[in-house]
Amino acid sequence: MLLKGRIHYAWIIVAIAATMGFITSSVRFAAAALVPHLRDSAGAFGWSYGAITIGFSLQWIIFGLAGPYVGWLGDRYGVRWFLLAGSVLFIIGMLLTGRMDSLWQFYLYFGVILGISSTIFTVLPVAGITLWFRRHLGPAMGVVWSFQAVGVVAYLFLIGAAFAQLGIQWIFWLPGIAGGVLLLALVKFFYNSPADVGLRPLGDIGDGPIQRPRRDEAAKLRAKVFIQQARRTATFWNLIGIHYWGCMGHQIINVLIVAIAVDRGLSAAAAAGVLITQQLVGVVARAAVPVVAESLGCRIVWVVGMALQVFPLLLIIFFNDLWAYYLFGILFGIGQSTEVPTFPIANRQYYGNVPQGSLYGWQSLGSGLGMGLAPFVGGLLWDVTGTYLAPLLMSLGFSTLALIQSWLLPSPRIRQIPDWESHLPANLRPAS
16 A cells, blocks of 8 residues: 555554554653642642652553563454554543542552553554564654654643643543544554555565465464574563663653652752653654664664763762753753664564564563662652652662663674574474
8 A cells, every 4th residue: 555656554554653652652751740749748639759659650560561461462463453442441541540539549540551551552553563664664663752752742741831720630631532532543544564455564575475464373373482482592681671770760760850850949840841851852862763773783772872871860969950950851861762762673683573562572571660660669769768869879770780781782783593483383484
């Protein structure tokens, strides 16, 4: 399916996935700007930092634990039905969160229901896109991830500009209703593979018959054998480790930086501006990072990126000036934006054209646990110690571990398990 004979439908899939990410990721990340409101004892909530961060942690822990299963289900059955279920859960979760008035509701509505929805929209569209591209995967991923950052910035502006007028109810209801309806409409146009509409992946110049990805027992066995072989490589676990430690490092900042800046004397507007700056920089960085990774390799991108998660933290540890926070926001925004968008590129470089849903799902285990545990532990230590320094030092340590693991990666020019299909039953091996 080519639009006007020129545009491959793969780019329509990219636009759909980018829009889905714009809607769903905005809530996951930008809701951190609500932490001071949820903490304010003069308001309707008055919860502690530790209690608040449990809600954010639940959402990410669910993402980590469910990610491998969601990815496997996408490989096995296709993604469209799961995207439909995720859309319904998104609407329900946003409407219920807007009506919450107690901690258990925050945990169930925001943490669990929206956590399941976010898992679906984080794993499946990204894994699905890889089936549509043999070339230009880097620019495609750049569009998807940068649009997610745009969504975060848009939601941050909504909170900053309209919270006083709308209250927490409509801060969730407006994007929940409008975004949810758009998600339902877009699912119809998201096809599982190019073969579903009679196409080859973009950049595939083969002349054989077009074949749809198999969803039978043979496909299930192929995905199972690949993951078994991949798990025997050190790179498989190292990639999960980078996702875990890197996410531990930057999620503490994503959730608590506004509260830390306010606690140290910045106004709420200036503190939110730091997070907005960080996310705005991420819009550009996330567009460029997959292209650079595709050209120069994933390892060098992660080494530079994790270094930019480590050293800018020293700015706000030793300086409490507005310029230091905004310089931190710029540098850290670049650093954290190198991690997640690079994984689909790294998977292609290290493993080739393999069942991506299962692979990316396993990596989401590291991401979800890191994103989930870090803010809870950081918030809890802040409550116990009474100082913002505890979460900042935690972020510094976690990001340093991610930098070390990035340095230990092998060259992405070396395919890890080029012969994995030789472990399939004889009747499923490709013809030699």
